[in-house]
Amino acid sequence: MTTKTEDQKMYIDRKSQQVSYLRQLVDSEGWKMIERIVEDNIKFLEKRLFEGVDCDTLEKVADVRNRIAIHKEVIAIPRAIIKNHDTPEPKEENMDPFE
Numbered sequence: 001m002t003t004k005t006e007d008q009k010m011y012i013d014r015k016s017q018q019v020s021y022l023r024q025l026v027d028s029e030g031w032k033m034i035e036r037i038v039e040d041n042i043k044f045l046e047k048r049l050f051e052g053v054d055c056d057t058l059e060k061v062a063d064v065r066n067r068i069a070i071h072k073e074v075i076a077i078p079r080a081i082i083k084n085h086d087t088p089e090p091k092e093e094n095m096d097p098f099e
Contacts, residue, residue: 022078
């Protein structure tokens with residue numbers, strides 16, 4: 001059985017490792033290529049939306065907008081996780097008046 005402090009240390013170590021892996025991913029040429037491809041897809045979809053290609057109904061317009069949003073979310077995932085994990089853990093206040 002592990003103590004609360006050991007569990008916290010393992011959690012912090014795991015978060016640190018995940019952030020390290022994600023930073024390596026974001027800095028890699030492979031990820032940069034994926035970002036370029038997804039950004040090109042976004043531009044293509046935005047052009048279709050602007051020009052009204054296959055956007056003759058509100059349902060089709062909504063579909064293209066959703067696809068654009070999903071593409072943007074996908075390429076933002078690693079950085080969002082890094083940002084979320086990089087925020088410092090709130091320190092517990094010691095409420096013991098005798099310490």
